[in-house]
Amino acid sequence: MIPLGGSRALSRPLAALRPCLARLAGGGGSGGGRRGSAFRGFLGASSGAAAAGLSLAAAGAGGLPSLAAAGYGGSGGGGPQPGQFGHPDRRVTDILLVANVLMFGLQSLTNNLVTVWGVKANALIHAGQWWRLLTPAFLHGGLSHLLVNMYSLNNLGPVVESTAGPRRMLVMYLVSAVAGTVASFYGSPNLSLGASGAIFGMGGAIAMHFYLNRDIYGSRSDRVLGSLWQTLLLNLVINGANPRIDHWGHMGGLAGGALAALLLGPRWKQTTLPTARGRWLVDAAPVPWLRSSPKPLDGGRGRLRDSPQWRALQEHVQAIKQTQLKDLLQEEARTDGLIREAGGLYMDFSRQNATPDTLKLLLELAEAADLRGKVDALFSGKHINSTEDRAVLHPALRAPRDAVIEDAGKNVVPEVWAVLDKIKAFTERVRGGEWKGVTGKPLTNVVSIGIGGSALGPLFVHTALSTEPEAMSQAAGRSLVFLANVDPVDAVRALHGLDAERTLVVIVSKTFTTAETMLNARTVRAWLTERLGPEAVAKHMVAVSTNLKAVAEFGIDPENAFGFWDWVGGRFSVSSAVGMVPLSLHYSFPVMERFLQGMRAMDDHFRSAPLHDNLPALLGLLNVWNSTFLGHSTTAILPYQQALQHFAPHIQQLSMESNGKGVAIDGTRLPYETGEIDFGEPGTNGQHSFYQLIHQGRVIPAEFIGVARSQQDVYLQGEKVSSHEELMCNFFAQPDALAMGKDAATLRAEGVPEHLVPHKTFTGNRPSLSILLPELNAFTLGQLLSLYEHRIATSGFVWGINSFDQWGVELGKVLANKVRAKVQEARSANCPLSAADGFCPSTVRLLNRFLQQGQTQAPAPGAGPSFPPGLKQ
Ligand SMILES: O=P(O)(O)OC[C@H]1O[C@H](O)[C@H](O)[C@@H](O)[C@@H]1O
Numbered sequence: 047m048i049p050l051g052g053s054r055a056l057s058r059p060l061a062a063l064r065p066c067l068a069r070l071a072g073g074g075g076s077g078g079g080r081r082g083s084a085f086r087g088f089l090g091a092s093s094g095a096a097a098a099g100l101s102l103a104a105a106g107a108g109g110l111p112s113l114a115a116a117g118y119g120g121s122g123g124g125g126p127q128p129g130q131f132g133h134p135d136r137r138v139t140d141i142l143l144v145a146n147v148l149m150f151g152l153q154s155l156t157n158n159l160v161t162v163w164g165v166k167a168n169a170l171i172h173a174g175q176w177w178r179l180l181t182p183a184f185l186h187g188g189l190s191h192l193l194v195n196m197y198s199l200n201n202l203g204p205v206v207e208s209t210a211g212p213r214r215m216l217v218m219y220l221v222s223a224v225a226g227t228v229a230s231f232y233g234s235p236n237l238s239l240g241a242s243g244a245i246f247g248m249g250g251a252i253a254m255h256f257y258l259n260r261d262i263y264g265s266r267s268d269r270v271l272g273s274l275w276q277t278l279l280l281n282l283v284i285n286g287a288n289p290r291i292d293h294w295g296h297m298g299g300l301a302g303g304a305l306a307a308l309l310l311g312p313r314w315k316q317t318t319l320p321t322a323r324g325r326w327l328v329d330a331a332p333v334p335w336l337r338s339s340p341k342p343l344d345g346g347r348g349r350l351r352d353s354p355q356w357r358a359l360q361e362h363v364q365a366i367k368q369t370q371l372k373d374l375l376q377e378e379a380r381t382d383g384l385i386r387e388a389g390g391l392y393m394d395f396s397r398q399n400a401t402p403d404t405l406k407l408l409l410e411l412a413e414a415a416d417l418r419g420k421v422d423a424l425f426s427g428k429h430i431n432s433t434e435d436r437a438v439l440h441p442a443l444r445a446p447r448d449a450v451i452e453d454a455g456k457n458v459v460p461e462v463w464a465v466l467d468k469i470k471a472f473t474e475r476v477r478g479g480e481w482k483g484v485t486g487k488p489l490t491n492v493v494s495i496g497i498g499g500s501a502l503g504p505l506f507v508h509t510a511l512s513t514e515p516e517a518m519s520q521a522a523g524r525s526l527v528f529l530a531n532v533d534p535v536d537a538v539r540a541l542h543g544l545d546a547e548r549t550l551v552v553i554v555s556k557t558f559t560t561a562e563t564m565l566n567a568r569t570v571r572a573w574l575t576e577r578l579g580p581e582a583v584a585k586h587m588v589a590v591s592t593n594l595k596a597v598a599e600f601g602i603d604p605e606n607a608f609g610f611w612d613w614v615g616g617r618f619s620v621s622s623a624v625g626m627v628p629l630s631l632h633y634s635f636p637v638m639e640r641f642l643q644g645m646r647a648m649d650d651h652f653r654s655a656p657l658h659d660n661l662p663a664l665l666g667l668l669n670v671w672n673s674t675f676l677g678h679s680t681t682a683i684l685p686y687q688q689a690l691q692h693f694a695p696h697i698q699q700l701s702m703e704s705n706g707k708g709v710a711i712d713g714t715r716l717p718y719e720t721g722e723i724d725f726g727e728p729g730t731n732g733q734h735s736f737y738q739l740i741h742q743g744r745v746i747p748a749e750f751i752g753v754a755r756s757q758q759d760v761y762l763q764g765e766k767v768s769s770h771e772e773l774m775c776n777f778f779a780q781p782d783a784l785a786m787g788k789d790a791a792t793l794r795a796e797g798v799p800e801h802l803v804p805h806k807t808f809t810g811n812r813p814s815l816s817i818l819l820p821e822l823n824a825f826t827l828g829q830l831l832s833l834y835e836h837r838i839a840t841s842g843f844v845w846g847i848n849s850f851d852q853w854g855v856e857l858g859k860v861l862a863n864k865v866r867a868k869v870q871e872a873r874s875a876n877c878p879l880s881a882a883d884g885f886c887p888s889t890v891r892l893l894n895r896f897l898q899q900g901q902t903q904a905p906a907p908g909a910g911p912s913f914p915p916g917l918k919q
Pocket of ligand 1: 499557
């Protein structure tokens with residue numbers, strides 16, 4: 047709002063108004079009384095319209111995400127865009143824009159009679175002309191005044207409309223308009239007019255909405271509120287001292303809009319409904335009059351598929367299908383646009399079936415799926431593992447000592463470091479020979495018992511560092527083996543030839559109930575005690591678990607146990623005591639601390655780098671692109687580095703257990719496939735095995751991982767290149783072979799016989815990406831692992847699934863319990879199973895055949911364990 051005056055066009059009608067005002071104010075002529083003089087003072091002032099308008103362009107148009115974009119409202123997930131005049135989701139805004147413009151036309155046509163009739167004039171309001179509390183909001187003092195206000199309304203109106211709905215938005219707008227005039231009425235004697243009080247009200251309503259619903263929006267709320275504060279401050283700085291602006295009107299409007307939003311809502315609460323599946327958002331606004339109906343809380347999954355961003359990518363698939371990598375790869379600018387680097391990791395995804403447009407569309411999809419908000423929710427300890435009501439805080443495992451990361455209001459970092467300090471002290475005592483076995487010998491062999499997440503990650507890291515010079519020297523004279531499978535053959539493999547007197551056993555199990563791990567733990571305990579007596583447990587067995595009670599029940603002193611927390615998923619637990627205890631025993635704590643630092647560096651990058659340059663986010667988005675849009679269900683992980691031999695099996699669990707889901711996070715069935723089938727082998731071994739299929743059979747996006755400097759290199763006299771260079775030549779050749787292919791014409795030109803041409807043709811156009819590390823050491827290994835952890839989380843966030851639970855592994859376990867009971871029953875009764883045992887005919891036959899052919903005998907009561915020959919030495 048601006049005080050009225052200055053405008054020459056208005057001076058005549060205003061002059062006509064003056065005596066009337068003066069009379070009502072109790073003054074005489076043109077100057078009596080406070081209001082009369084103030085009025086006179088403003089007649090000479092300029093309208094100042096341009097300065098008075100509220101410009102929230104950054105926050106309103108680009109910066110403010112709409113609820114629709116978050117999947118909570120509007121149509122189709124994209125939300126009305128401020129520029130889209132005529133869009134059905136911003137009808138009220140458009141009506142208000144038109145109304146203001148029409149009123150301005152009327153002001154001009156009537157030579158400002160309309161202005162005189164409607165302007166805020168305190169004396170006339172006192173005299174009973176109450177319409178003047180509303181009408182000033184539809185009048186303007188000049189064209190620039192109108193334009194600035196309409197620009198602001200065009201930015202903010204659609205945001206309020208998409209979050210609150212059209213009717214509520216209209217009410218809020220009118221309430222703000224009146225609140226602005228009322229404040230001006232009490233605070234300022236001047237005549238004033240303009241829509242900016244109402245528009246400030248829109249800002250207040252947005253701020254209140256995002257403040258009240260910050261649980262739902264997460265960090266998005268903080269961004270919106272921050273943006274609004276900035277705009278408001280900017281406005282105060284620019285216009286604060288400007289006497290031609292009706293600050294009372296602005297502040298009144300702001301407060302009116304905020305109050306209206308507080309009372310009218312929407313105020314979303316998460317809940318379940320008796321009549322529907324999944325979780326819902328219910329509007330609990332204090333004034334029920336305009337409440338919204340409940341909305342499914344799915345973060346936009348189902349609707350994400352119907353969103354313009356999703357549709358744009360679907361349409362884009364057709365465009366991409368017209369392209370060939372052999373052509374695309376000739377484009378220098380495209381190549382530049384599809385290469386990124388962070389922390390020394392170089393990532394080239396120019397061999398994806400993608401263009402910079404694909405990238406742009408994928409980033410828009412990420413925005414629509416609120417990827418940034420979900421990443422922030424992960425790092426800030428929100429319980430995003432909703433089916434288990436747990437935070438997902440594995441980044442806290444490698445956070446610096448002074449970081450603050452909270453779960454349920456409690457900083458978890460001190461606990462993390464308490465355990466790390468304990469690991470450091472313990473592993474140094476063992477490695478230094480201070481902690482001895484029961485026979486007084488130092489413990490130089492470690493057996494780590496665990497399965498799944500409690501084995502695969504540590505095994506991968508162990509192998510990766512076993513040839514790295516520093517780690518290798520730290521591990522001199524020591525051994526580390528992993529025992530995962532309940533297959534007794536695995537126990538023999540792990541224990542055969544080990545000297546029990548020098549062996550330390552680490553039982554690693556998050557739950558300490560996993561059947562395989564616990565049987566292996568009992569087996570190894572029997573193996574130890576048989577050789578060293580029952581007192582061996584105290585000196586030769588330690589545990590890593592979240593279940594310290596079960597650890598104590600097993601017979602391990604809790605002092606010798608290393609805890610972690612339910613906010614660490616098993617497959618994300620390498621950087622907890624799960625990996626840190628066995629690996630620090632083997633490689634020393636300082637080496638493993640560098641591994642944690644590498645992970646932290648990539649965590650920081652993931653959290654802070656813009657998505658456009660964010661390596662894990664880009665990898666995750668490309669997975670979604672390949673798997674969901676292009677329909678490639680498999681990913682090949684191909685490290686050209688033997689030390690990464692166990693990388694693919696670890697990623698297999700990390701990815702497939704996380705993202706192999708059939709329902710969205712709210713339990714609704716997904717309308718698209720998620721997850722990917724991961725497999726891989728180090729190059730060049732894989733080339734002589736399954737590469738045939740990826741070159742000429744199915745299309746399988748491949749991820750090549752290479753290392754510039756080898757951990758160990760050999761360069762023989764007379765060889766053209768070193769052995770590592772030989773390896774890396776293949777790393778560079780294979781992606782081009784997949785992308786470029788070889789056509790029939792080339793083959794014929796080479797003189798290939800016609801009947802072999804089809805067999806020797808390579809179609810090409812097969813996607814891959816290449817990651818190049820400077821070298822493979824503890825730090826870069828940490829970076830690589832964190833890159834993949836976050837890439838997998840990114841895909842899951844975009845797919846809208848819970849990547850952090852694993853209900854799919856339960857059914858088989860339950861059935862195995864039943865089989866176990868029946869096998870025992872049948873063996874002790876010496877009687878075959880039948881249909882009455884509750885199995886299908888196929889299983890009955892299989893089990894009976896197994897019982898008949900198997901030679902297992904239960905040990906006699908009181909007899910020792912029945913160890914196979916492999917465990918007898
Ligand atoms: O660490 P534990 O509790 O023994 O669990 C070991 C593994 O078993 C489960 O079945 C899960 O599928 C894995 O995610 C987990 O890592």
